[in-house]
Amino acid sequence: MMQNTQATLDQNLHLVDFSQVTPAQLKTQVITALDKSNAFLDTLDTQSVPNQAQAALNDIIEFDHIGLELDRSWGIVSHLNSVMSNDDIRHVHHELLPLLSAYGTRVGQHKPLYQRYQTLKNDSAFFDTLEPARKRATELAIQSFELSGVALPEEQQKTYADIQSELSTLSAKFSDNILDATQAFALPLSDEQLAGITDSGLAMLANAGEQYKAKLLDSKQKTQAEIDALPTPYYVATLDIPVYLAVMTHADDRNLRETLYKAYVTRASEFDEHKNGKGEPLNNSEVMEKILSLREQKAKLLGFNNYAEVSLSRKMADTVPQVESFLRNLASKATPSAQQDLKQLQAEANKHGIATNDLQPWDTAYIAEKVKQAKFSLSQEEIRPYFPLPKVIDGLFSIVNRLYGIKAVECTEHVTRWHDDVRFYQLFDTNTNGNTDDDTDNNGTLIGGFYFDLYARQGKRGGAWMSGFQSRYHYAGNTPEQGYQQLPVCFMVGNFTPPTDGKPSLLTHNEVTTLFHEFGHGLHHLLTQVSISDVAGVNGVEWDAVELPSQFMENWAWDSDGINLISAHVDTGEPLPKDKLDALLAAKNFQSGMQTLRQIEFALFDLLLHAKSPAPDYQGILATLDSVRDDVAIMQTPAYNRFANGFSHIFAGGYAAGYYSYKWAELLSADAFSKFEEDGIFNPQTGKAFRESILSVGGSLPAKTNFENFRGRSATIDALLRHSGFTDTQNNEVA
Known part of the structure; x- marks a missing residue:
């Protein structure tokens, strides 16, 4: 073990002293950093745009450097709000969001700064002398300015700014509702309901029970005497993923699995009766409507037909039809395998008293585990x-x-x-x-x-x-x-x-x-x-x-x-052991057909949702998802399922009209790994090539260029189909 001294930690790491970080301090740091950055923009407002590319570049570099403090302080706030959320940090995070949104909009619409980038780009003789990273950063910045409405009339710029501010607040509310809904659910279990749950699962349920007791005491719902009267261990099911999966995968009690499944898929929906600390419903329905409506308004302001076009303007894929074709093509190749997966589950379900036509979503993880044990002698708990x-x-x-x-x-x-x-x-x-x-x-x-x-x-x-x-x-x-x-x-x-x-x-x-x-x-x-x-x-x-x-x-x-x-x-x-290793590898593509269709279902829903104009209301959102399921799913979903209300990737993350990226990148990764399969998976020269062509260059070159520099050709779907266990391996360049 390394014996560390303070001198050992290189100063260039600039680590945060988390023992000294408080929400109030972070708020002050963010506001101070915002003031410095805004002051610099104020000085640009009073100056003429340099004619010389070098002078323009100097201003750009200086602005980037001043912004470093803001990136750092806000990054800490965002991180702590995700990993140590409490009322204090959440309040500061949400209080700062409108300020950050307003600042981001100001930067994106700041014409003197934008003109400096244009001066740099338009001086082709000077621009050609720059390193590729600086060229790429300049080109991406110009694109970002244009997508931020820099060319809009002043009144429309104000509208854009208002949209951005409201979107940031709504996304935070969406996340809050999901987190609060997840943590609000707790279901004490009887001894009869524990049948089938593994020892590790029982340990998690018992740990959740201790946390539940503490929560009851803190909220004064029970006295200490009442808490002491509860059994030890006290088993409680929650919607935290490790606990949820322990029940859904192993609990013999089918009614328990259905109860937990329904609670999970109705979080933050009209079926969720929980409320936040202010007594407000946790229903995300209206939040989703507003987010989609505002995204469409933003797209129209920028001259796009819909928000999907805005999203794709900065991605490898070019158009909505191209992405939709990719997803539907992959679905057609996965469907035969998925149908076999379903038959396999139905056959096993019959052995456990579940009729073929009665296999439900709350059964699939449980039955899949039984198939693994029967077919592969493999249990996740055993390994x-x-x-x-x-x-x-x-x-x-x-x-x-x-x-x-x-x-x-x-x-x-x-x-x-x-x-x-x-x-x-x-x-x-x-x-x-x-x-x-x-x-x-x-x-x-x-x-x-x-x-x-x-x-x-x-x-x-x-x-x-x-x-x-x-x-x-x-x-x-x-x-x-x-x-x-x-x-x-x-x-x-x-x-x-x-x-x-x-x-x-x-x-x-x-x-x-x-x-x-x-x-x-x-x-x-x-x-x-x-x-x-x-x-x-x-x-x-x-x-x-x-x-x-x-x-x-x-x-x-x-x-x-x-x-x-x-x-x-x-x-x-x-x-x-070899027998378990062989079983694990043999089971690698177990249920891969159904899993692939599930990912495609999410991706198509996201894409088509953001390609609609006008933006759909809540019923339209649900109808879009139902339509996609009719097209690609091979198993019925209960009418009460409100998956969309918890789809944080697209409503609170960066994946709007981009969830397809998982499958798109999976194609790239499978094709890249096939090079290692050819050369040896620990081949240091191939590792060096991947590091130099992909990992080291970051975003300094287009991703397509980086991939082709490593692979020596465009990406094909062959390796993805092979790795997924699908048999159709016709060559098809898609990325």
């Missing part, structure tokens, strides 16, 4: 002890060391964290000295740092994500003293089962692939060699290509050599 989180992390680090010559070293001292469960690591490039041992002084060249926050808890948004908090950046300044450098730092967040009963967190293989996925995003952010923040790491990468490195990384969690590196039984240290 969970072989994937203790510390071993998985060590193996993951070994894999990326072999692929890219990098080394992650945990820092245990002189680093403050927002929660005791969080861990921080420095990332070193060992190629600089070839050293891969644990010698403190020979780790190589420091290239960045990352935090792991991997366990589910109250006040934390569900799901898993990577947040590129701090980009690689260099500022020369006018003197050496003014120079400033920062290395990339990111947050990688999960919602895995916390350690219980003195044992580390034990992961299902699905959770293992999730960790690999987020680490792929992290590597994209950390391994960049670009020092212009706008196109460093994941910044500036087209949205439908940004999932390429993450989905690509998942392949090593499926490879037998990779699994040997990440598995060791929590008690014996034995790697995953």
Whole structure:
């Protein structure tokens, strides 16, 4: 273990002292940073636009540097609101949103700043001398100005600003309602309802029960005496994903599964009776209507027919018909496999007293687990002890060391964290000295740092994500003293089962692939060699290509050599036995047809929803989803299902008219990995090529160019169909 001193932590990491961070301080920092940035824009308003490209570039660089403080302070607020949400941080976050929205709109519509970018771009002789990253950043900035309404008349610019402000507030409300609805549900269970649930699942239910008791006491719903009278352990089902899946996958009680399923798919809908702290309903229906209406208004202001066209204007894909054709083509290839998947589930369901025509969505995870055990002798619970989180992390680090010559070293001292469960690591490039041992002084060249926050808890948004908090950046300044450098730092967040009963967190293989996925995003952010923040790491990468490195990384969690590196039984240290390894690999494409159709259902719904004009009301939203299900789904969905009301990706995230990106990028990642299949999955030269062509260049070149530089050709669908277990492998260039 590395013995850290404060001097060991490179100053270029600029780590946050989370022990000193308070919501009030963060609010002050954000407002101060906003004032500085606005003051700079004020000075540009009083100056004439430089005729010289170099002078224009100097102003651009200076503005970017001043904005660094705002990016940092707001980034901390946003992060803490996601991982440690409470009334104080939520209040500050929401109070600042309109200010940030107004500032973002001002920047996007600031003609003197826009004209400086145009001056730079229009001086072709000077522009041609710039590094590719600066050229790309300039081109993307000009596009961003145009999509922000810089060319609109003043009155329409004001309308645009109002729309942006309201959208930011509505998206935050959508997220709040989902988080509050998820955490408001708690269902104490009887002993009879526990049948079939695994030991690890029972431990989670018991832990949820203790949290529920504390909540009852804090809210004065029960006295201490009443709490003491409750049984120990006290089992409570919640909608937190690890607990929810433990019940849905293993509980024999079909009525319990249906109860939990209905609660989950009706969160934040008209069927959800919970209220927030202000006594307001958590129903997202009206929020969704307003978001879609405002997005359409914005699109029309900018001269587009609908919001889908706005979204696609900055993606690899060109048009709505192109994306729709891609999705429907993939659906047609997945449907035969999905139909076989369904027949397999129905046959197994019959053995458990469920009629073929009565298989329901709350049965599928439960029956699928039975099929795995019967067909593959495989249970996620049986293999969970072989994937203790510390071993998985060590193996993951070994894999990326072999692929890219990098080394992650945990820092245990002189680093403050927002929660005791969080861990921080420095990332070193060992190629600089070839050293891969644990010698403190020979780790190589420091290239960045990352935090792991991997366990589910109250006040934390569900799901898993990577947040590129701090980009690689260099500022020369006018003197050496003014120079400033920062290395990339990111947050990688999960919602895995916390350690219980003195044992580390034990992961299902699905959770293992999730960790690999987020680490792929992290590597994209950390391994960049670009020092212009706008196109460093994941910044500036087209949205439908940004999932390429993450989905690509998942392949090593499926490879037998990779699994040997990440598995060791929590008690014996034995790697995953061959019979279980063979079963896991044999089951890789189990239910892949149905899973693919489910992803396509979400993607088509998102695309068609945002391509509609006029924007649909709530009933129109539900009708659009029903229509898509009629086209591609092979299993009936209950009429009460309100999946859309919890579709945070498109209503509170960045995936509006872009959810197809997961499948688009999966095609790219499968094709990229096929190069490793040809050369050897740990081939260091192929790893070096992927790092240099994809990971290092970030958004400094178009994603299509980066892919073709690595693969030597355009992407084809062949590898995706093969990896998914679909048989039709006709060559078809699509990306």
